[in-house]
Structures are given as structure tokens and as C-alpha cells.
Amino acid sequence: MTSIVISQCSVIDGPALAANSIPAFWADPHWVLAWRHRTLEYHISQIALRFPRNLLNNRDTMRHQKAVDPETGRILGYARWCLPPSYEINADDGTPIWPEAQVPAVEADKEAEIRQAAETVVWDPNNDADELSDRVTALKKEVTPKTPHISLEYLAVNPDNQRRGVGTALVKSGIDQANKMGLEIFVHAFQEGVPLYKRMGFRLIAELIQDDSKYGGSGEYGAYFFIYP
Numbered sequence: 001m002t003s004i005v006i007s008q009c010s011v012i013d014g015p016a017l018a019a020n021s022i023p024a025f026w027a028d029p030h031w032v033l034a035w036r037h038r039t040l041e042y043h044i045s046q047i048a049l050r051f052p053r054n055l056l057n058n059r060d061t062m063r064h065q066k067a068v069d070p071e072t073g074r075i076l077g078y079a080r081w082c083l084p085p086s087y088e089i090n091a092d093d094g095t096p097i098w099p100e101a102q103v104p105a106v107e108a109d110k111e112a113e114i115r116q117a118a119e120t121v122v123w124d125p126n127n128d129a130d131e132l133s134d135r136v137t138a139l140k141k142e143v144t145p146k147t148p149h150i151s152l153e154y155l156a157v158n159p160d161n162q163r164r165g166v167g168t169a170l171v172k173s174g175i176d177q178a179n180k181m182g183l184e185i186f187v188h189a190f191q192e193g194v195p196l197y198k199r200m201g202f203r204l205i206a207e208l209i210q211d212d213s214k215y216g217g218s219g220e221y222g223a224y225f226f227i228y229p
């Protein structure tokens with residue numbers, strides 16, 4: 001791949017973003033436990049209906065970027081960021097901060113249609129292993145910075161496009177924005193993202209490794225919390 005372009009997402013990207021992202025998480029031996037009663041294809045089809053709604057939720061503070069192959073226009077990866085409250089608009093003129101990562105609004109009737117479609121989705125994760133995620137949630141609450149920061153909430157590169165610099169380019173875009181705003185970045189990482197965050201200068205501030213083998217997992221379910229810089 002010669003180059004990667006990072007650009008704004010819009011609601012029409014929803015199905016392609018689902019097709020990019022769900023296979024990435026499907027490869028995670030713990031994450032997939034929640035959906036093992038479904039096929040990958042079925043789950044992608046359901047998330048394709050939710051993605052447009054998620055792109056419109058909390059437009060003030062949420063920012064979304066896709067990595068695109070400029071030759072084919074194909075989506076290679078996706079990142080979702082959350083700005084801290086009161087940092088989403090320029091105080092002087094009320095324009096949005098980081099507008100090139102804000103999803104364009106749609107007409108009210110289109111938005112209603114999108115929200116209605118999302119309501120039809122089958123969302124029935126297997127929650128047998130919830131006691132493990134409850135511990136992760138408690139730790140996350142404890143270590144989340146109390147000062148204003150940007151959160152990296154979602155990062156996914158389709159397995160077909162991994163190890164070519166796509167994830168690095170998406171994270172770099174958020175780092176550039178955080179530097180511009182003078183803010184830290186906080187991320188709850190999965191095991192697969194750990195080398196990338198370390199390489200890019202994130203500091204590991206907490207981790208929790210739990211045994212998920214009794215639920216059918218690999219035995220090592222890791223949650224890692226990083227701050228940049």
C-alpha cells in the first residue's frame with residue numbers, strides 16, 4: 001500500500017465500518033466469547049445497522065476517523081475519539097473543535113430512519129463472563145484521569161490490512177489533535193493494541209490479567225490502561 005488517507009466518516013460509511021471493524025475484534029479470543037452463538041457474517045450485518053446511529057450519537061463530543069486506501073477508496077481502519085466536555089467548540093466563534101473528524105449531521109427524517117433501523121438490531125451478547133468485565137470496569141473507573149482528556153474509545157483495522165501502518169496513522173492523527181489542544185489521551189487497550197501504544201509513547205498506568213478459560217477463553221484476558229504522553 002503506497003499511502004493511507006485519514007478522513008472524516010459519514011453515516012453512509014456505516015456498513016463498511018462494520019465490515020472493517022467486527023472481523024478485527026472477532027480475532028480477540030476474549031471478545032469473541034460474547035458472540036460465539038452468532039456467525040461473523042450475521043454479527044457484521046447487525047452492526048452495519050447500528051453503526052450509522054453510533055456515528056450520530058453525541059455529535060458534539062464524539063469524533064470519528066477512517067483510514068482509506070486512496071487508490072481504491074476502500075476503508076482500511078477506523079478510530080473513535082471522545083473530547084472532554086467544554087472542549088468541543090472554539091470559545092471565540094462556537095465552531096467545532098477538530099471538525100475534520102466530526103460526522104456531518106443529517107436531515108431529521110434521515111436521522112429518525114437511522115435510529116429506527118438501529119432499534120431493529122439483534123443485540124444479545126453472551127454475558128457469562130460478565131464478572132470479569134465488571135472488574136475491568138471498576139479498575140477503569142479508578143484509573144481514568146480526573147482531569148480533562150481525550151479518550152480513544154475504539155480502534156480497529158481489518159485483519160486483511162493489519163501491520164501496514166494503518167493503526168499507527170489513525171492513532172497519530174489523535175495524538176496530533178491532543179498535542180494541539182494540550183490534552184492527554186486515555187485508552188483502555190486490548191492485548192493486541194499494547195505494542196502499538198507503547199511504540200507510540202503511551203505510558204501503561206494499570207493492567208489486569210484474568211483467567212477466562214472457564215468461559216472458553218484463551219486463559220489470558222488482559223485489560224491495559226494507557227495515557228499519552
Ligand SMILES: CC(C)(COP(=O)(O)OP(=O)(O)OC[C@H]1O[C@@H](n2cnc3c(N)ncnc32)[C@H](O)[C@@H]1OP(=O)(O)O)[C@@H](O)C(=O)NCCC(=O)NCCS
Nearest residue numbers: 024156157162163164165166167168189190192193195196
Ligand atoms: C491493534 C490494531 C489496531 C493495530 O493496527 P495495525 O494497522 O496492524 O497497526 P500498525 O500496522 O500501525 O502497527 C502494527 C505493527 O505492524 C508494524 N508495521 C507497520 N507498518 C509496517 C509495514 N509496512 N511493514 C511491516 N510491518 C509494519 C508496526 O511496526 C507494528 O509493530 P508493533 O506490533 O511492534 O508495534 C489492530 O491489530 C486491530 O484492529 N486489532 C483488533 C482490535 C484491537 O485490538 N483494537 C485495539 C483496541 S485498544
